[in-house]
Amino acid sequence: MSLIWFEGRLRPAAEVAISPSDRGFTLGDGLFETLCWRGGRILALEAHLARLLEGARVLEIPLPLLPEALAAALAATATGNGLSEAALRLTLSRGPGARGLAPPPDPRPTLLISAAPLPAPLPPARLITATFTRRNQHSPLARIKSLNYLDNILARQEAARAGADDALLLNTEGRLAEASASSLFALIGGELLTPPVADGALPGVRRAAWLAAGQAREQPLTPALLLRAEALVLTNSLGVRAVAALDGRDYRPLAVPESLSG
Amino acid sequence: MSLIWFEGRLRPAAEVAISPSDRGFTLGDGLFETLCWRGGRILALEAHLARLLEGARVLEIPLPLLPEALAAALAATATGNGLSEAALRLTLSRGPGARGLAPPPDPRPTLLISAAPLPAPLPPARLITATFTRRNQHSPLARIKSLNYLDNILARQEAARAGADDALLLNTEGRLAEASASSLFALIGGELLTPPVADGALPGVRRAAWLAAGQAREQPLTPALLLRAEALVLTNSLGVRAVAALDGRDYRPLAVPESLSG
Numbered sequence: 001m002s003l004i005w006f007e008g009r010l011r012p013a014a015e016v017a018i019s020p021s022d023r024g025f026t027l028g029d030g031l032f033e034t035l036c037w038r039g040g041r042i043l044a045l046e047a048h049l050a051r052l053l054e055g056a057r058v059l060e061i062p063l064p065l066l067p068e069a070l071a072a073a074l075a076a077t078a079t080g081n082g083l084s085e086a087a088l089r090l091t092l093s094r095g096p097g098a099r100g101l102a103p104p105p106d107p108r109p110t111l112l113i114s115a116a117p118l119p120a121p122l123p124p125a126r127l128i129t130a131t132f133t134r135r136n137q138h139s140p141l142a143r144i145k146s147l148n149y150l151d152n153i154l155a156r157q158e159a160a161r162a163g164a165d166d167a168l169l170l171n172t173e174g175r176l177a178e179a180s181a182s183s184l185f186a187l188i189g190g191e192l193l194t195p196p197v198a199d200g201a202l203p204g205v206r207r208a209a210w211l212a213a214g215q216a217r218e219q220p221l222t223p224a225l226l227l228r229a230e231a232l233v234l235t236n237s238l239g240v241r242a243v244a245a246l247d248g249r250d251y252r253p254l255a256v257p258e259s260l261s262g
Numbered sequence: 263m264s265l266i267w268f269e270g271r272l273r274p275a276a277e278v279a280i281s282p283s284d285r286g287f288t289l290g291d292g293l294f295e296t297l298c299w300r301g302g303r304i305l306a307l308e309a310h311l312a313r314l315l316e317g318a319r320v321l322e323i324p325l326p327l328l329p330e331a332l333a334a335a336l337a338a339t340a341t342g343n344g345l346s347e348a349a350l351r352l353t354l355s356r357g358p359g360a361r362g363l364a365p366p367p368d369p370r371p372t373l374l375i376s377a378a379p380l381p382a383p384l385p386p387a388r389l390i391t392a393t394f395t396r397r398n399q400h401s402p403l404a405r406i407k408s409l410n411y412l413d414n415i416l417a418r419q420e421a422a423r424a425g426a427d428d429a430l431l432l433n434t435e436g437r438l439a440e441a442s443a444s445s446l447f448a449l450i451g452g453e454l455l456t457p458p459v460a461d462g463a464l465p466g467v468r469r470a471a472w473l474a475a476g477q478a479r480e481q482p483l484t485p486a487l488l489l490r491a492e493a494l495v496l497t498n499s500l501g502v503r504a505v506a507a508l509d510g511r512d513y514r515p516l517a518v519p520e521s522l523s524g
Binding site: 004017020022025058059087093098100103114116132133134138141150154156160172181 | 266268275278279280281282283284286287288289290291294320321322349351353355360361362363364365374376378381394395396398400401402403408409410411412413414415416418419422434442443
């Protein structure tokens with residue numbers, strides 16, 4: 001039986017009940033983070049907490065715990081579940097609310113942390129470019145990790161219908177933004193390029209680390225430019241995935257150095 | 263104690279527990295409808311069910327009940343709560359799922375119906391035009407009533423910060439789409455005009471009835487055009503609201519004929 005951190009302590013998952021009036025459930029009104037627990041610590045913890053705090057500021061959701069207490073709760077959830085390596089998910093919603101959109105004047109946010117085994121490394125991905133939906137770079141939601149994930153789910157479903165593993169999302173102006181749950185990098189002219197946040201790329205934590213390390217740089221990417229790419233790579237907080245094909249065109253699966261994949 | 267229809271029958275609200283792995287809660291992966299119960303019936307029931315079915319088709323969520331059974335459950339929720347007039351809310355999520363975006367191969371959708379007293383008629387609204395976010399008319403989500411409501415919540419919060427009642431959302435090309443929880447109509451040259459669905463207007467049920475009755479027609483609306491409007495009106499399934507002002511400019515609150523407000 002897995003344990004979930006909820007209302008101040010670890011509880012058996014079966015005892016955790018979300019209220020039917022929780023705005024996370026009724027309106028997607030909240031945030032989440034997916035974090036990698038490995039070697040007795042959370043990778044890039046500060047970057048994840050900073051993104052969560054920025055999201056809470058944008059949505060005006062008060063954080064029910066100080067960052068230090070969040071970090072302790074995350075670690076307790078990993079160890080409490082007996083996992084030496086884990087994918088942790090922290091979900092913060094605005095909590096219960098009355099009918100309608102107006103946020104409650106005195107919100108009681110819901111905070112929940114769950115743990116799952118780290119997913120096994122995946123083979124190089126076969127991708128399509130989603131045609132069914134576009135990512136809205138004009139919304140602040142493109143820059144925070146909110147619970148509004150349906151555009152990305154629609155893209156993933158379109159990929160599944162096409163027999164592909166995942167889909168790249170274009171923004172409303174037709175430039176690349178990201179994959180459904182990963183940042184996109186393209187190796188072009190020996191450089192790793194990734195769409196800028198202004199084009200609708202979620203500011204991914206591993207993406208930021210690669211940029212800060214000078215391993216990659218931001219550059220608007222068009223579908224035409226991807227045709228010239230030597231390789232494509234997908235990254236998220238849990239790992240790095242090579243790309244075998246995009247829209248039926250083969251790419252050379254890039255071997256990512258150990259120093260970047262950890 | 264209010265009663266909620268959940269897993270096949272009415273239950274006290276306190277006994278209704280949403281799973282922490284419900285994708286409605288974790289990813290906003292679902293749909294809802296708000297319906298008006300009055301005079302022993304649900305207004306425009308068929309139109310609401312048709313929109314729900316269309317949303318379920320787009321999201322590939324199997325409907326756990328036939329439309330006839332949904333109608334019966336909606337009526338039972340209104341009468342079970344002893345309400346002669348009620349705002350009913352039906353929420354359909356994809357149900358529990360494992361970590362990640364991929365929908366479960368064998369989904370068990372969550373269906374929930376709650377009831378609240380009908381809100382009292384509101385005074386004419388003071389509006390702003392949201393600047394913080396834009397509605398994405400390129401996404402199929404603009405045409406279904408999904409649980410991804412954060413852009414609209416952001417607009418409502420911007421209105422609250424400005425001391426206004428509500429906000430109008432522009433689409434990514436700067437044309438009007440809708441208000442945060444209402445369709446928008448502008449009286450221009452004696453005609454009631456409303457943004458087309460292609461511009462990001464949610465296909466509202468009352469909006470569709472007005473269009474079908476020839477009381478209004480679709481027309482792309484720009485902020486410049488609204489400056490020439492004689493009046494503005496907001497509608498949703500629960501009522502019609504006059505508009506007193508937009509961005510500090512006063513409008514004549516339009517008295518809506520009884521035949522259109524019911």
